[in-house]
Amino acid sequence: MNIRQKLLLVVAALMLLPLYYIPFWSISMTAPQYPEGIGMYIHINDVRGHNQHDIQSINTLNHYIGMKEIHVDEIPELKIMPYIFAFMIGSLILIALIGNQKLLLGWLILFVILSIAGIVDYYLWGYDYGHNLDPDAPIKVPGMSYQPPLIGTKQLLNIRASSYPTWGSALMVGSFMLSALIYYNNKKKS
Amino acid sequence: MKSIISIKSALIGIGLLTVSLLVLTGCPGQSNLMDTRDAAQKTYVAPGDYDEFYAFLSGGYSGQLSVWGLPSARLFKVIPVFSQDPESGYGYYEESKSMLQTSYGFIPWDDSHHPHLSQTGGIADGRWIFINANNTPRIARIDLETFETVEIIEIPNTGGNHGSSFVTENTEYVVGATRFSIPFDPELDVPIDSYKENFRGALSLIKVDQDTGQMELDFQIVVPPYNYDLARSGKGISSDWYFFTTYNTEEAHTLLEINASRNDKDFVAALNWRKAAEYVREGRAELMSTEYYHNYYDKSQSMAISTVKDEVLVLDPKDAPGILYYLPTPKSPHGVDIDPTGEYIVAGGKLATVIPVHSFSRMLEAIENERFIDEIDGIPVIDYDATIIGEVENPGLGPLHTEFDGKGYAYTSVYISSEIVKWSLETFEVVDRIDAYYSIGHLMIPGGDTVDPYGKYMIGLTKTAKDRYLPVGPKQNHPAQLYDISGDRMQLLLDFPTIGEPHYAQAISAEKVKPNAARIYQLEDNNHPHATKSVSDARVVREGDVVRVYMTNIRSNFRPDNIEGIHVGDTVYFHLTNLEQEWDVVHGFAIKGAQNAEVLLAPGQTKTIKWEPNRPGIYPFYCTAFCSALHQEMQGYVRVSPAGANTPITYRTGTR
Numbered sequence: 001m002n003i004r005q006k007l008l009l010v011v012a013a014l015m016l017l018p019l020y021y022i023p024f025w026s027i028s029m030t031a032p033q034y035p036e037g038i039g040m041y042i043h044i045n046d047v048r049g050h051n052q053h054d055i056q057s058i059n060t061l062n063h064y065i066g067m068k069e070i071h072v073d074e075i076p077e078l079k080i081m082p083y084i085f086a087f088m089i090g091s092l093i094l095i096a097l098i099g100n101q102k103l104l105l106g107w108l109i110l111f112v113i114l115s116i117a118g119i120v121d122y123y124l125w126g127y128d129y130g131h132n133l134d135p136d137a138p139i140k141v142p143g144m145s146y147q148p149p150l151i152g153t154k155q156l157l158n159i160r161a162s163s164y165p166t167w168g169s170a171l172m173v174g175s176f177m178l179s180a181l182i183y184y185n186n187k188k189k190s
Numbered sequence: 191m192k193s194i195i196s197i198k199s200a201l202i203g204i205g206l207l208t209v210s211l212l213v214l215t216g217c218p219g220q221s222n223l224m225d226t227r228d229a230a231q232k233t234y235v236a237p238g239d240y241d242e243f244y245a246f247l248s249g250g251y252s253g254q255l256s257v258w259g260l261p262s263a264r265l266f267k268v269i270p271v272f273s274q275d276p277e278s279g280y281g282y283y284e285e286s287k288s289m290l291q292t293s294y295g296f297i298p299w300d301d302s303h304h305p306h307l308s309q310t311g312g313i314a315d316g317r318w319i320f321i322n323a324n325n326t327p328r329i330a331r332i333d334l335e336t337f338e339t340v341e342i343i344e345i346p347n348t349g350g351n352h353g354s355s356f357v358t359e360n361t362e363y364v365v366g367a368t369r370f371s372i373p374f375d376p377e378l379d380v381p382i383d384s385y386k387e388n389f390r391g392a393l394s395l396i397k398v399d400q401d402t403g404q405m406e407l408d409f410q411i412v413v414p415p416y417n418y419d420l421a422r423s424g425k426g427i428s429s430d431w432y433f434f435t436t437y438n439t440e441e442a443h444t445l446l447e448i449n450a451s452r453n454d455k456d457f458v459a460a461l462n463w464r465k466a467a468e469y470v471r472e473g474r475a476e477l478m479s480t481e482y483y484h485n486y487y488d489k490s491q492s493m494a495i496s497t498v499k500d501e502v503l504v505l506d507p508k509d510a511p512g513i514l515y516y517l518p519t520p521k522s523p524h525g526v527d528i529d530p531t532g533e534y535i536v537a538g539g540k541l542a543t544v545i546p547v548h549s550f551s552r553m554l555e556a557i558e559n560e561r562f563i564d565e566i567d568g569i570p571v572i573d574y575d576a577t578i579i580g581e582v583e584n585p586g587l588g589p590l591h592t593e594f595d596g597k598g599y600a601y602t603s604v605y606i607s608s609e610i611v612k613w614s615l616e617t618f619e620v621v622d623r624i625d626a627y628y629s630i631g632h633l634m635i636p637g638g639d640t641v642d643p644y645g646k647y648m649i650g651l652t653k654t655a656k657d658r659y660l661p662v663g664p665k666q667n668h669p670a671q672l673y674d675i676s677g678d679r680m681q682l683l684l685d686f687p688t689i690g691e692p693h694y695a696q697a698i699s700a701e702k703v704k705p706n707a708a709r710i711y712q713l714e715d716n717n718h719p720h721a722t723k724s725v726s727d728a729r730v731v732r733e734g735d736v737v738r739v740y741m742t743n744i745r746s747n748f749r750p751d752n753i754e755g756i757h758v759g760d761t762v763y764f765h766l767t768n769l770e771q772e773w774d775v776v777h778g779f780a781i782k783g784a785q786n787a788e789v790l791l792a793p794g795q796t797k798t799i800k801w802e803p804n805r806p807g808i809y810p811f812y813c814t815a816f817c818s819a820l821h822q823e824m825q826g827y828v829r830v831s832p833a834g835a836n837t838p839i840t841y842r843t844g845t846r
């Protein structure tokens with residue numbers, strides 16, 4: 001590994017830093033009564049409304065169909081993820097300093113495992129959120145569940161819900177691609 | 191047989207004649223039809239699109255202020271100001287009651303006349319709008335973020351605050367003027383026919399805080415007992431001056447229609463307010479005892495708070511030379527309006543045959559050269575010929591008010607001949623006239639009273655509808671007409687009924703107001719002492735004979751919604767908090783047998799309604815605003831037990 005590649009690895013690690021401040025996913029919803037739309041941004045450490053009070057509005061709407069309320073302090077992932085990211089950033093910088101190809105491969109594999117785990121976890125959360133409904137909910141539509149789409153757009157009663165990655169996800173992919181490219185180049189040389 | 195043929199040929203003849211007439215003259219109403227299409231296009235604002243201007247029309251005897259869009263003439267809102275409003279609960283719910291307090295007690299009604307937008311550099315800035323109460327003299331300030339009345343100040347020593355609420359070029363002051371001169375505090379019990387000795391007029395200068403908008407009665411000027419009718423601040427070169435019209439310089443106190451119409455000329459009073467304020471700072475004003483209320487809406491506590499003031503500074507022109515001059519003006523002038531440059535002072539002599547135009551710079555010259563013909567109570571009267579610069583001939587009968595288009599023309603409303611005349615500020619000649627439907631009072635051009643008019647539209651506010659719309663009985667609503675004034679000729683675009691009796695109106699570019707309009711009241715900034723900010727804090731508390739219900743409102747429930755242990759003889763306060771933080775999600779509250787009103791709560795607001803049940807029973811309460819899909823389920827019950835029963839206070843929501 002030459003000094004340029006090491007520096008690029010550090011860059012790849014630092015590309016994950018903004019994730020502490022910017023969201024990596026967005027769920028937006030529109031309905032006839034919400035011409036301006038409401039929605040939430042998912043961060044590694046927070047869930048925030050597109051507008052100041054959107055989470056409250058989403059909870060208010062969701063209680064009619066018996067969905068659980070979203071309370072940021074009750075989502076354990078938001079507490080764990082900052083540490084995972086700290087580990088991934090720190091370890092990649094360390095790998096850059098040591099310049100070890102095997103460790104870099106390990107980091108890449110771990111990244112893939114964590115990503116899959118994250119997507120599965122997100123899917124399961126969405127499944128539970130959309131299916132595990134309060135039996136006393138005032139509005140019950142037989143056969144209807146309200147799982148937001150993993151990615152894409154879905155009509156849920158009067159609400160059109162769209163779920164898409166944001167710049168945060170692009171940075172994650174970028175960080176991974178850059179690291180993988182460096183690994184691949186080195187492997188070719190040896 | 192013969193006769194049939196001749197009838198036939200006669201019919202054919204008539205037919206041919208009609209056709210040829212049509213060919214010669216064109217289809218009947220064709221040009222009319224084109225005008226109508228043109229007018230409809232100019233006022234059409236497509237569904238979902240926004241109007242170009244906000245317009246604010248005073249409510250007159252409704253005491254309110256209504257908000258409209260121009261050019262569509264769509265009504266957006268009626269803002270309660272001086273009158274109780276059972277629709278919103280304004281003046282009925284506890285926090286709003288102080289807003290209507292005066293030294294005469296709680297006044298549930300007034301007559302609101304002249305709205306005036308706050309200005310910066312002579313241009314409406316969209317921060318606040320002021321409006322006067324004529325009957326129990328007051329000025330209100332409405333905040334243009336929330337479109338709610340946030341302040342009302344009473345004006346002492348005044349009878350009929352008509353010449354109000356006009357602001358200076360930078361809203362340093364808002365003004366009050368007595369239409370009915372009366373004795374000053376405290377010597378009030380005098381014979382009416384001692385008018386000339388004991389009655390006095392007052393011009394009131396109310397200072398406006400530039401950050402908060404809060405009003406403070408800075409000082410009053412004592413003037414001879416005439417009727418001070420309307421007022422305007424100067425602008426540009428004349429911005430240090432206020433101008434007032436007077437009538438009844440005859441000092442009549444009975445049968446004014448005859449006795450106050452004798453003099454050929456009354457006066458425009460010119461007041462150098464900046465100089466007057468300096469004299470007051472120098473200590474030339476006298477502190478007089480009086481009583482008046484100042485009511486201010488405390489935003490953080492979301493309630494109106496009253497303070498009672500007991501003195502006022504009064505400046506006598508005798509002790510303050512050079513502040514006040516009288517400009518003789520024909521005849522019983524009503525409006526006084528200043529052109530965008532600040533040079534021309536146009537008076538509407540309602541019994542005059544011309545529209546007199548005074549020149550501000552000639553007035554200053556005349557003062558310097560002391561071209562005075564008289565002096566009344568220390569007020570010099572300037573020679574008419576020294577100030578007059580033009581007399582607009584043939585203005586129609588009964589000219590009242592004038593506004594300007596910024597393109598060199600003035601537009602004067604003419605009451606008796608029911609028309610608007612357009613005249614040139616260069617030649618002082620009438621160049622166009624158009625009918626008003628019917629009997630026009632004020633007219634208004636957006637920005638037409640400022641240094642920078644938008645010479646595009648004009649509204650005429652007329653006094654009687656007669657046959658203009660589908661009839662609705664002997665008393666009909668007052669009309670308004672919208673005109674296009676962008677061309678050489680005025681064009682009527684719309685004729686629409688209004689609310690109350692709009693006297694004056696104001697309009698402002700939507701872009702100056704729309705971005706600041708609030709969407710919610712922030713719950714976190716709600717410091718109301720009885721706010722309930724979380725459903726877990728909902729509760730009922732007994733304090734002797736007073737029961738306080740701390741109740742939350744959120745789609746679609748009240749908490750608590752079952753309340754027992756209220757007794758006949760208790761005074762119950764429902765402290766309602768709307769927990770919503772979403773734009774325009776409003777809840778209401780009404781309970782059976784309430785002797786006041788319902789109350790509407792904007793998102794994040796806390797309001798209190800008092801309830802004194804007078805017989806035992808089960809009382810349903812419910813949400814009055816269709817808030818959500820389960821609005822009809824948003825209800826509850828209060829159990830009222832007989833006086834002296836020992837039902838304890840209990841409350842609940844749901845069974846879980």
